[in-house]
Amino acid sequence: MAEFANLFHGFATVLAFQDVNIFGTTMYLPFNVFIMVVGIVLGVIIGVLPGLGGANGVAILLPLTFSMQPTSAVILLSCIYWGALFGGAITSILFNIPGEPWSVATTFDGYPMAQQGKAGEALTAAFTSSFIGAFFAVIMITLLAPMVAAFALRFGAAEKFAVYFLAFASFVGLSKEPPFKTLAAMLIGFALATFGTDHMTGSLRLTFGSNLLLPGFDFLIAVIGLFGIGEILLTMEEGLKFKGKDAKINLRVVLQTWAKLPQYWWTYLRSCIIGCWMGITPAGATPASFMSYGIAKRVSKNGKNFGNGEIEGVIAPETAAHAAGKSALLPMLALGVPGSPTAAVLLGGLLIWNLQPGPMLFVENKEFVWGLIASMYLGNVVGLIIVLTCVPLLAAILRIPFGIIAPIILMFCAVGAYTVRNSFFDVIMMLAFGILGYLLKKTNYPLAPLVLAMVLGDRAEEAFRQALVGSGGNLGVFFSNALVSSIMALGFIALFWSVISAGISRVRGTNTATAG
Amino acid sequence: MSGDGNAADQGPAHRTVEIGMAIAMGLFAILVIYGAWIAGVGWGFEGPKAGFFPFIIGVILLGATAINLRNGLQTSDTKVFAEWSQLKQVWAVTWPIAVFIALVPYIGIYVASVLLIAFFMMWISSYGPVRFAIIAISVPLITFLVFERWFLVALPKGPLEAMLGY
Numbered sequence: 001m002a003e004f005a006n007l008f009h010g011f012a013t014v015l016a017f018q019d020v021n022i023f024g025t026t027m028y029l030p031f032n033v034f035i036m037v038v039g040i041v042l043g044v045i046i047g048v049l050p051g052l053g054g055a056n057g058v059a060i061l062l063p064l065t066f067s068m069q070p071t072s073a074v075i076l077l078s079c080i081y082w083g084a085l086f087g088g089a090i091t092s093i094l095f096n097i098p099g100e101p102w103s104v105a106t107t108f109d110g111y112p113m114a115q116q117g118k119a120g121e122a123l124t125a126a127f128t129s130s131f132i133g134a135f136f137a138v139i140m141i142t143l144l145a146p147m148v149a150a151f152a153l154r155f156g157a158a159e160k161f162a163v164y165f166l167a168f169a170s171f172v173g174l175s176k177e178p179p180f181k182t183l184a185a186m187l188i189g190f191a192l193a194t195f196g197t198d199h200m201t202g203s204l205r206l207t208f209g210s211n212l213l214l215p216g217f218d219f220l221i222a223v224i225g226l227f228g229i230g231e232i233l234l235t236m237e238e239g240l241k242f243k244g245k246d247a248k249i250n251l252r253v254v255l256q257t258w259a260k261l262p263q264y265w266w267t268y269l270r271s272c273i274i275g276c277w278m279g280i281t282p283a284g285a286t287p288a289s290f291m292s293y294g295i296a297k298r299v300s301k302n303g304k305n306f307g308n309g310e311i312e313g314v315i316a317p318e319t320a321a322h323a324a325g326k327s328a329l330l331p332m333l334a335l336g337v338p339g340s341p342t343a344a345v346l347l348g349g350l351l352i353w354n355l356q357p358g359p360m361l362f363v364e365n366k367e368f369v370w371g372l373i374a375s376m377y378l379g380n381v382v383g384l385i386i387v388l389t390c391v392p393l394l395a396a397i398l399r400i401p402f403g404i405i406a407p408i409i410l411m412f413c414a415v416g417a418y419t420v421r422n423s424f425f426d427v428i429m430m431l432a433f434g435i436l437g438y439l440l441k442k443t444n445y446p447l448a449p450l451v452l453a454m455v456l457g458d459r460a461e462e463a464f465r466q467a468l469v470g471s472g473g474n475l476g477v478f479f480s481n482a483l484v485s486s487i488m489a490l491g492f493i494a495l496f497w498s499v500i501s502a503g504i505s506r507v508r509g510t511n512t513a514t515a516g
Numbered sequence: 517m518s519g520d521g522n523a524a525d526q527g528p529a530h531r532t533v534e535i536g537m538a539i540a541m542g543l544f545a546i547l548v549i550y551g552a553w554i555a556g557v558g559w560g561f562e563g564p565k566a567g568f569f570p571f572i573i574g575v576i577l578l579g580a581t582a583i584n585l586r587n588g589l590q591t592s593d594t595k596v597f598a599e600w601s602q603l604k605q606v607w608a609v610t611w612p613i614a615v616f617i618a619l620v621p622y623i624g625i626y627v628a629s630v631l632l633i634a635f636f637m638m639w640i641s642s643y644g645p646v647r648f649a650i651i652a653i654s655v656p657l658i659t660f661l662v663f664e665r666w667f668l669v670a671l672p673k674g675p676l677e678a679m680l681g682y
Contacts, residue, residue: 184577191548191577194569194573198555200566201565203566205570206548206551236606237598237603407633411656414620414629418625419663434613439533442597443537465563
């Protein structure tokens with residue numbers, strides 16, 4: 001089993017001691033473990049604070065990692081992501097305010113539990129479920145990612161484009177937003193990615209004679225604006241007041257809750273599978289959590305009690321959200337197609353560190369890939385310990401008035417936007433994207449496809465044009481062999497899924513009608 | 517006089533904003549198509565020209581926004597986009613951010629941040645001047661140390677930093 005040898009090598013990379021210069025003193029310590037703890041603590045705080053989420057938290061901090069070693073940098077940023085996944089649950093349960101979109105479903109039963117004085121139990125269940133979901137996903141990544149990558153090595157330009165097509169088509173077909181709104185948001189992302197220099201011919205396009213548009217739009221600016229500023233504007237509109245329940249977590253509560261959890265093994269397994277599936281297809285953590293909650297509600301024998309503080313109603317969405325959040329990294333690493341906005345930002349990071357995400361990464365940068373995967377195992381354990389011990393501290397952060405938090409977040413957004421390319425124009429664009437994000441969110445346009453299209457636009461275009469160059473302009477190249485045809489066919493099924501499923505249920509409906 | 521019929525008094529209609537968004541996106545699509553057309557949408561010496569891909573994107577986007585526009589026009593939804601008082605709140609954060617950004621090139625990002633935090637604290641929270649000053653000054657100061665000293669990332673600085681020798 002070459003994977004296990006690689007994985008152990010990865011653990012060695014993460015746990016290695018090295019000389020580190022901190023605050024002027026040189027220390028000999030496992031730097032990557034230190035980075036991991038810092039990342040998770042930062043991530044949990046980011047997840048707890050409204051207006052700062054996984055995607056834009058990582059986007060703001062990305063420029064700080066330019067000078068770090070890629071392995072340490074990606075450990076830091078991915079741990080922020082794991083931390084944010086954990087943090088979202090805290091606000092949902094204690095304050096009935098989802099810190100992240102994927103923890104909305106956790107509020108349904110988590111907050112009622114807190115109202116009944118069972119906050120500690122709800123939090124323990126949420127964190128443990130997150131841990132289990134994430135652990136399942138990491139094992140899946142360990143086993144599947146190398147195989148997927150090896151398979152994808154055979155992909156030519158046409159197959160690459162077909163994979164992008166599948167990814168984006170699933171967005172349109174599976175999104176809970178209206179399909180044409182999803183499509184419009186995605187195409188705006190693609191269009192924004194084309195501004196500036198054309199990477200294939202080197203010629204300029206869509207600059208309209210302006211020097212400001214020469215470098216094009218950076219997706220990090222869009223992420224910080226759409227998710228950061230836009231979120232703050234939304235929070236202001238809602239006039240948020242934090243009135244939280246007190247959290248008391250002690251060892252006794254944790255152990256008591258743990259003793260209860262094994263009876264829900266089937267909920268766990270089902271939620272893990274839903275999460276992994278939704279994470280690999282780019283649906284992401286948010287729909288995964290809703291779907292898992294919905295199914296659990298339907299099949300559980302306590303289904304009627306869902307919404308009144310049923311522990312299963314916390315387990316199902318949290319497990320699925322974390323499984324989805326982690327497995328979103330599988331297609332990013334193995335195919336270069338991120339499964340979530342945060343994974344997209346991480347992919348942007350890889351490009352900046354001169355690492356080409358995709359199948360070649362597993363061949364050329366083994367140490368990096370397996371270091372990252374090993375850090376996911378360790379980060380998950382570290383994360384669980386940190387959140388279980390620090391809940392009261394984290395809840396205290398939320399009691400800081402929004403009037404203080406908001407300008408600080410705004411400052412960090414501006415700093416982050418500026419540092420991406422040392423461009424003042426980018427800071428202005430950040431505000432523009434912020435207002436755009438507010439309007440899009442209010443009118444039900446999903447933001448994730450826009451961001452993913454901005455990240456992948458250049459690569460999708462390159463694959464599309466290369467395939468066409470190879471075929472002399474014949475569109476038949478996308479159906480020229482079994483592999484590419486089947487990926488394209490899957491893409492079309494995903495694209496028209498809402499139409500297809502409506503058709504199926506109609507046929508079923510008529511069948512039962514005639515039968516009855 | 518309150519009631520369902522008076523939604524327009526409470527704020528802009530959701531339908532209006534929806535239609536406005538679709539029209540704005542349509543205009544953006546036309547801009548992209550136009551820009552792509554200038555760059556060349558045909559088949560050039562080395563394959564598809566630079567405008568080829570954006571042109572396709574622009575055309576599909578135009579189609580999608582047309583459908584969104586039609587859906588927006590057809591809806592009989594009378595719900596309010598947001599109440600005026602809520603929009604006032606949004607505006608109350610938007611303009612300080614705009615002023616903050618406009619100030620950055622002149623006084624640097626750190627001093628501008630002090631002003632931004634001080635403004636918000638004065639406006640929203642009811643803290644005494646001491647706590648006020650501590651937070652408004654310490655946060656940008658820590659940021660300064662982290663970025664300029666430890667990570668060696670240069671951010672926009674103004675006359676105050678120049679006076680202090682940075």
